Amino acid sequence: MPDHSFKDIDPMRSVFVPLLALLIAVPACNVQAAGDAVAGEKLFYTCTGCHGIAGYKNAYPNYSVPKVGGQSETYLINALKAYQKGDRKHPTMGAQAQSMNDQDIADIAAFLSNVK
Numbered sequence: 001m002p003d004h005s006f007k008d009i010d011p012m013r014s015v016f017v018p019l020l021a022l023l024i025a026v027p028a029c030n031v032q033a034a035g036d037a038v039a040g041e042k043l044f045y046t047c048t049g050c051h052g053i054a055g056y057k058n059a060y061p062n063y064s065v066p067k068v069g070g071q072s073e074t075y076l077i078n079a080l081k082a083y084q085k086g087d088r089k090h091p092t093m094g095a096q097a098q099s100m101n102d103q104d105i106a107d108i109a110a111f112l113s114n115v116k
């Protein structure tokens with residue numbers, strides 16, 4: 001009778017070695033938190049009321065809103081962090097940015113930078 005026990009598989013090696021490799025590889029290939037464009041698209045839904053393209057004007061009252069789609073990821077992250085810290089002052093954008101965490105900002109930037 002062949003022995004079907006798993007004595008040849010060391011559970012420490014089979015689980016922890018790939019996990020460790022992943023933990024080392026992830027920060028090495030991306031300096032900032034990797035943005036998830038799919039999550040970013042959902043987060044951006046609330047922003048479309050103002051950043052809704054079409055002439056880049058808000059529907060109400062009638063002020064210009066900057067084009068945010070297709071900007072570079074770094075540019076978008078910097079802009080949102082500046083509003084968040086208050087370095088860049090704008091009442092609505094400041095309020096928007098303060099409700100975000102770093103991951104939200106990264107996700108939104110990943111989504112917007114891929115919008116054509």
Ligand code: HEC
Pocket residue numbers: 043044046047048049050051058064065066067068076079080088089090092093096108
């Ligand atoms: C009430 C309208 C409004 C809403 C809602 C809004 N924005 Fe804005 N946003 C603006 C305006 C107006 C500016 C320009 C402000 C300024 O002059 O600094 C701006 C600026 C920005 C900028 C900087 C653009 C640049 O070129 O410097 C980014 C990035 C941005 N918004 C992203 C977002 C995101 C992401 C959301 C949703 C979480 C959002 N905005 C929601 C009105 C809005």
